[in-house]
Amino acid sequence: MTVSASIAVGSHVWVEDSEEAWLDGEVVEVNGEEIKVVCTSGKTVVASVSNAYPKDPEAPPDGVDDMTKLAYLHEPGVLQNLRSRYDKNEIYTYTGNILIAVNPFQRLPHLYNNNMMEHYKGIALGELSPHPFAIADAAYRQMINEGISQSILVSGESGAGKTESTKMLMHYLAFMGGRAAGEGRSVEQQVLESTPVLEAFGNAKTLRNNNSSRFGKFVELQFNDRGKISGAAIRTYLLERSRVCQVSDPERNYHCFYMLCAAPAEDIEKYKVGNPRMFHYLNQSNCYELDGVDDSKEYLSTRRAMDVVGIIVAAILHLGNIEFAKVSDSDASQPKDDQSQFHLKTAAELLMCNERSLEDSLCKRVIVTRDETITKSLDPDAAAVSRDAFAKIVYSRLFDWLVC
Structure with missing residues (x-):
């Protein structure tokens, strides 16, 4: 039966709306390929039959936990079901063995504690409310029972909550495959402890959320024949390097820069940093703080990593503050003023390289041919591009090293 044949006066339908996306209502008139619909919102709409979708008037007002139970699995029906559940603080919904998550944009710790993990342990998928733990448990049981490797794909648009879902x-997998207490620091602990470091150096505030991963990630957990974690590997790809040097308002650069600027006084002095508003790579946006986030505390939680890489993070900030001016009567460039010279000197000290060599690497380009080596001076604009390219390369190498 075609849609047009099934729609008659008295039918309940969904019709498109430019403001609300979809409106539901009852058909009161049919004129060939056009229908008149009185919507539950009070609005009367004339629409094409081809743009109308049937609505199930007997669908539960609170929605269903598995959308394969819906009478009509079309766009307005799916969206209405998700919205109905979201309004009741149910952020998870199944479609078969696929879990759909709607970002609540708030922390819900009661959903993810150890008691909740115990609750889902060994329970068949679908017996309890939809939850990431149910998906993880199903994959774990399948691996144990059938001896076959399992994959869980976490996908969605920016801001959908992929980072939190992956965590x-x-x-849960660390909970199921972890060692007993007292057996020493385990593989699963090392994997979980890597998460704050990866987020500090690979996540940033975007328009969609405050902790958006700006890189792709593949996490592999290896289990032994007793179902315990025996090894792990994390592979990353497509780091958004441009963010290091260019930030759009009201977004932020990577978290680690703001953490370093909020470090204790001795580290502030050590790295010659301070207010993030003083750094070019940070002050392109007016967003410096995040609601509910204390950068000084976040710094301390990742300080073990910062002891090693804080020097490089600070060096990148100082590199961004080096401005260039034209050398008189030539196309060459040099640090613009004493302030730029200070940041050049500081960056060189932090990177433990010769100050003059660093300046030459930013202000000159070396071209190696078959017969000779040519050194070409760069104008101020080209030198700034060279500076930003160097900063992005340094940060990318740092991130790769952290993952390894």
Whole structure:
């Protein structure tokens, strides 16, 4: 039966709306390929039959936990079901063995504690409310029972909550495959402890959320024949290097820069940093703080990593503050003023390289041919591009090293 044949006066339908996306209502008139619909919102709409979708008037007002139970699995029906559940603080919904998550944009710790993990342990998928722990448990049981490797794909648009969902899955698998207490620092602990470091150096505030991963990630957990974690590997790809040098308002650069600027006084002096508003790579946006986030505390939680790489993070900030001016009567460039010279000197000290060599690498380009080596001076604009390219390369190498 075609859609047009099934729509008659009295039918309940969904019709498109430019403001609300979809409106539901009852058909009161049919004129060939056009229908008149009185919507539940009070609005009367004339629409094409081809743009109308049937609505199930007997669908539960609170939605269903598995959308394969819906009478109509079309766009307005799916969206309405998700919205109905979201309004009741149910952020998870199944479609078969696929879990759909709607970002609540708030922390819900009661959903992810150890008691909740115990609750889902060994329970068949679908017997309890939809949850990432149920997906993780199903994959774990399948691996144990059939001896076959399992994959869980976390996908969605920017801001959908992929980072948090991945963390929940990893926590549950570490819970199931972890060692008993007192057996020493385990592989799963090392994997979980890597998460704050990866987020500090690979996540940033975007328009969609405050902790958006700006890189792709593949996490592999290896289990032994007793179902315990025996090894792990994390592979990253497509780091958004441009963010290091260019930030759009009201977004932020990577978290680690703001953490370093909020470090204790001795580290502020050590790295010659301070207010993030003084650094070019940070002050392109007016967003410096995040609601509910204390950068000084976040710094301390990742300080073990910062002891090693804080020097490089600070060096990148100082590199961004080096401005260039034209050398008189030539196309060459040099640090613009004493302030730029200070940041050049500081960056060189932090990177433990010769100040003059660093300046030459930014202000000159070396071209190696078959017969000779040519050194070409760069104008101020080209020198700034060279500076930013160097900063992005340094940060990318740092991130790769952290993952390894």
